[in-house]
Amino acid sequence: MPRYSEDDIIARVFAPIAGAAALGLKDDAALLAPESAQLVVTTDMVVAGVHFFADDDPSLVAKKALRVNLSDLAAKGAEPIGFLLALALPPDWTNAWLHAFAAGLAEDARAYGAPLIGGDTGATPGPLTISITALGRARRFVPRTGAKPGDAIFVSGPIGDAALGLVVRRDAALARRLSDVARDYLIGRYLLPQPRLDLAPWLAANASAAMDISDGLAGDLAKLCRASGVSAVVDLPLIPFSDAAHEAIAIDPALFETAITGGDDYEILACVPPDSTNFIETAHAAGARVTTIGKAIAYDGSPAFRDRYGQVVSFQRPSYRHF
Template sequence: MPKRYTEEELIARIFAPIAGPAALGLKDDAALIEASKEPTVATVDMLVAGVHFFADDSPALIAKKALRVNLSDLAAKGATPIGFLLSLALPADWTNDWLRAFASGLSEDAQVYAAPLIGGDTTATPGPLTISIAALGRTPRFVPRTGARPGDAIYVSGTIGDAALGLALRRDPSLAARLSPASRAHLLDRYLLPRPRLDLAPMLRAHANAAMDVSDGLAGDLAKLCRASGVGAVVEATSIPLSDAASELIALSPELFESALTGGDDYEILCTASAWAARPLDVVRIGEIASVAGPPIFLGPDGEPIAFAKPSFSHF
């Protein structure tokens, strides 16, 4: 095996070149962030090979996914990124080439989303590759989960279920083979590469009473929002936006509709609002907040409640 970087070389050659000014060249034990009148928002997500991604996925895409799921949390709070900290536990088979590709993907997204690397840690692990990113942002108005009010409309951005269905295709190649090439590519891409909705942060600050990103499935995440706000919800399942690719796959396997609503990894925005000045075109009303606290009710095409076997993804 070719000689691998030492920890000092790894930091100096791989990560210091992509770090922002607050990282101080990654030569210190801490970053230095300038003070601001706006509150700072912090979030952290950990990704583990075999749980959140496949170990043989492209290292650049793994890096992008790790950063983007954190930026999605910032977006849901109405925040603008200011930087992130990376903790990386590398398994025994890592190589310099893998690490360079990982850093390349990370650098690309750090520039695209104006979220520079400002510090972190590296270590070895006898277990699978593990990535933890803590992202920092600022916002003049933090949008909580706890602000939903009876009578609020419930909205989601984009389309729901694509990533969960993309995972189903990864697990079942025979199912993937039944789809059109364009639909197959769309769903697989949505699983590999989430798109943090930072473009919606200003809209959330201006209009949303409550918001969160959809990471563990629409049904389960709406239940979390309802619990936090002490309310209930009624959702018309036919109003939930699906992509053409998701609709094609569900037509082939109708049981996957439940996976689309409960599987997770959408990283779209779920929010409630009482009024809008101008609602973005890809934010769709799917239901209403109810005054009686309890789990959200999803109504099927026949007007009857849908019972989910497992409302959301859970690690435990």
């Protein structure tokens, strides 16, 4: 029997033993409901050599570890309360590295109003592993499971920058062909995601379903649709790309698929009922960029991505996969 995929591990191994607050492990966060507010809890892990390079600036590593968790809170319509840190250090760690890591973590904790409230530190033969559990409060939890046929599908920010930034980090020839501005921008988006906490109140007020995009737009949309029991139609020309992404794709058109299917965006994917007509206006008024890219439809298989001619486009690898 072949090894389980990541989805198999969740559905077959852990979902049967999860408690009610885990929502069947169909979402990015658990839901607890104390009397005064809904408490939202989420955990994400980052590992050297997988989510960042071992020689990356430790302050940026710390910020990325926290921000990927804050991104999950934002997608659930929650504001941060604080976080727990579990840090497994390899044999080559130094005091200087640890101080720089802590400085970056403290800077973002202050900026986002998310204080460190506990955790654990241990040794590991490697690689460096960082796990953060973030807690937030929401007046309304936004699940993955609430999308309905007819809902408009939105994304925040530009799509694919981080995945392209990783390619640029690994491909010196591509890096040389890009302008300095485009190269630095794409690498920066890979190193330092921007959690869309400014969107949280509007998601709580308007969205039927939402999640952050961590494993690629195509794959994460498929996950949301499966959880909600719907499908979707997305028009590829509507997907927002940055100028830097356009520059990279012009050099190598194969990078278009990388941008749609690669991970580390940490933008928001949301479904909004058609009667929530003021969603874009209120989001833009708050300084948040959102773009309509398609709509949810009655279940009819996997989401369809259509090109400018209305033809359905298939992707060789629709999502980043850990296993």
